Amino acid sequence: MDVVFLSPGYPPEMRQYTRGLAEVGARVWGVGDGSLADLGPTARYLSGYLQVPRIMDEDDVIERVSAWLRGRHIDRVLTNWEPLVVLAARMRERWDVPGMRVDTVRGFRDKKLMKDRVAAAGLRVPGAERARSVAGVWAAAERLGFPLVVKPIAGAGSADTYRVGGRQELEAALRRLGHVEEVSVEQYIEGDEFTFDTICIGGRPVFENVAAYLPKPLVARTHEWISPVVITVREMYQPRLLPGIELGRRVLGALGMQDGFTHMEWFLTPSGEAVFGEIGCRPGGACLVDQMNYTIDGDLFREWARAVCWHAFETSTERRYNVAIVFKRALGQGRIRRIEGMEEIRRRHGAWIVEERLLPIGSPRRNWKQTLLSDGYVILRHPEWSEAHRMAFEVAADVTMHASA
Ligand SMILES: Nc1ncnc2c1ncn2[C@@H]1O[C@H](COP(=O)(O)OP(=O)(O)O)[C@@H](O)[C@H]1O
Numbered sequence: 140m141d142v143v144f145l146s147p148g149y150p151p152e153m154r155q156y157t158r159g160l161a162e163v164g165a166r167v168w169g170v171g172d173g174s175l176a177d178l179g180p181t182a183r184y185l186s187g188y189l190q191v192p193r194i195m196d197e198d199d200v201i202e203r204v205s206a207w208l209r210g211r212h213i214d215r216v217l218t219n220w221e222p223l224v225v226l227a228a229r230m231r232e233r234w235d236v237p238g239m240r241v242d243t244v245r246g247f248r249d250k251k252l253m254k255d256r257v258a259a260a261g262l263r264v265p266g267a268e269r270a271r272s273v274a275g276v277w278a279a280a281e282r283l284g285f286p287l288v289v290k291p292i293a294g295a296g297s298a299d300t301y302r303v304g305g306r307q308e309l310e311a312a313l314r315r316l317g318h319v320e321e322v323s324v325e326q327y328i329e330g331d332e333f334t335f336d337t338i339c340i341g342g343r344p345v346f347e348n349v350a351a352y353l354p355k356p357l358v359a360r361t362h363e364w365i366s367p368v369v370i371t372v373r374e375m376y377q378p379r380l381l382p383g384i385e386l387g388r389r390v391l392g393a394l395g396m397q398d399g400f401t402h403m404e405w406f407l408t409p410s411g412e413a414v415f416g417e418i419g420c421r422p423g424g425a426c427l428v429d430q431m432n433y434t435i436d437g438d439l440f441r442e443w444a445r446a447v448c449w450h451a452f453e454t455s456t457e458r459r460y461n462v463a464i465v466f467k468r469a470l471g472q473g474r475i476r477r478i479e480g481m482e483e484i485r486r487r488h489g490a491w492i493v494e495e496r497l498l499p500i501g502s503p504r505r506n507w508k509q510t511l512l513s514d515g516y517v518i519l520r521h522p523e524w525s526e527a528h529r530m531a532f533e534v535a536a537d538v539t540m541h542a543s544a
């Protein structure tokens with residue numbers, strides 16, 4: 140089993156998938172724009188590594204990797220990083236390697252195309268239009284009506300995404316969107332927001348997960364004082380969430396999913412209806428896979444590898460915990476000087492805390508708009524939803540990080 144794995148070292152959690160591939164017996168050929176030295180101990184899982192000058196330059200990467208691997212049979216081309224999913228599909232087509240083709244993968248990458256395909260399958264999506272000009276946005280707004288969301292057609296992390304309640308807010312949003320070439324204009328869907336995550340074999344989930352966003356990502360990214368919380372739902376097959384799970388499974392069929400991770404976001408409206416948000420054919424970021432691992436006490440980095448290489452899945456999916464992650468943002472700018480409240484949390488809930496990764500004193504703050512990880516996070520878990528929820532919001536409210544120059 141010879142696997143080309145794109146970007147085996149970045150983002151950092153890719154190192155875990157590299158390990159997983161090696162552990163299930165694949166020979167892993169890594170391709171990335173970092174140096175081999177940067178991979179540190181991960182390098183030992185690789186049979187070879189090609190450093191390319193620009194990993195986003197698809198034509199260039201394809202030429203270089205073709206030359207590098209000439210004469211070697213390749214069984215899989217894989218990546219778990221969103222910006223490279225189309226490149227991986229182009230390589231599969233070029234070398235006739237099994238797996239999803241470019242047209243299928245575009246359905247997971249282009250927000251308008253994915254909505255069109257999901258809607259064509261009779262599933263509920265927000266009304267949406269694409270626009271490439273200010274006039275185009277206004278015309279779309281006339282047809283769709285307020286409130287709306289305006290966002291980049293290929294965005295990530297809620298960047299440049301705005302809820303607009305009326306004409307004045309749209310004018311303001313348009314002034315800030317000048318640098319975005321193409322946007323999606325959508326009906327704003329009221330309600331709670333959840334994920335639906337899977338590992339699929341032949342389009343069928345062998346693992347499923349639902350996590351709750353508290354609050355929804357757009358709100359979390361609009362107010363710096365919020366400590367965003369995400370909790371995997373232990374009892375995910377509860378009646379309230381079933382419409383979203385059913386929607387998710389049908390979306391996989393509509394888009395022609397084959398093997399690997401998917402990460403979908405969906406809305407649960409006040410009337411109980413599930414509405415599609417977006418989907419990627421890769422895992423969720425910001426530690427979501429760690430949360431899923433803590434939920435089942437498993438190693439999905441490795442089981443993903445087994446699924447995509449050998450079409451097998453060998454871990455119990457019994458859900459033992461609700462796993463909460465709380466992202467913290469410091470008060471003030473500069474370096475982290477003081478962390479308050481964490482000792483008390485440790486004293487009260489120490490047994491349930493599984494990871495504590497707040498930035499250490501003295502480190503520079505991260506840009507909270509650019510990284511979901513913010514200034515660090517705490518992961519905790521509990522078999523009871525209400526307890527996990529309560530502890531998570533204690534961390535959100537009672538732990539304070541202070542920064543100054
Ligand atoms: N049509 C919509 N209705 C309500 N909220 C939306 C809508 N589209 C996006 N959002 C909000 O904006 C966030 C970011 O949009 P999303 O499409 O997920 O893009 P990204 O790729 O940036 O994650 C969503 O998680 C959700 O909170």
Ligand SMILES: [Mg+2]
Nearest residue numbers: 296297404417
């Ligand atoms: Mg999203």
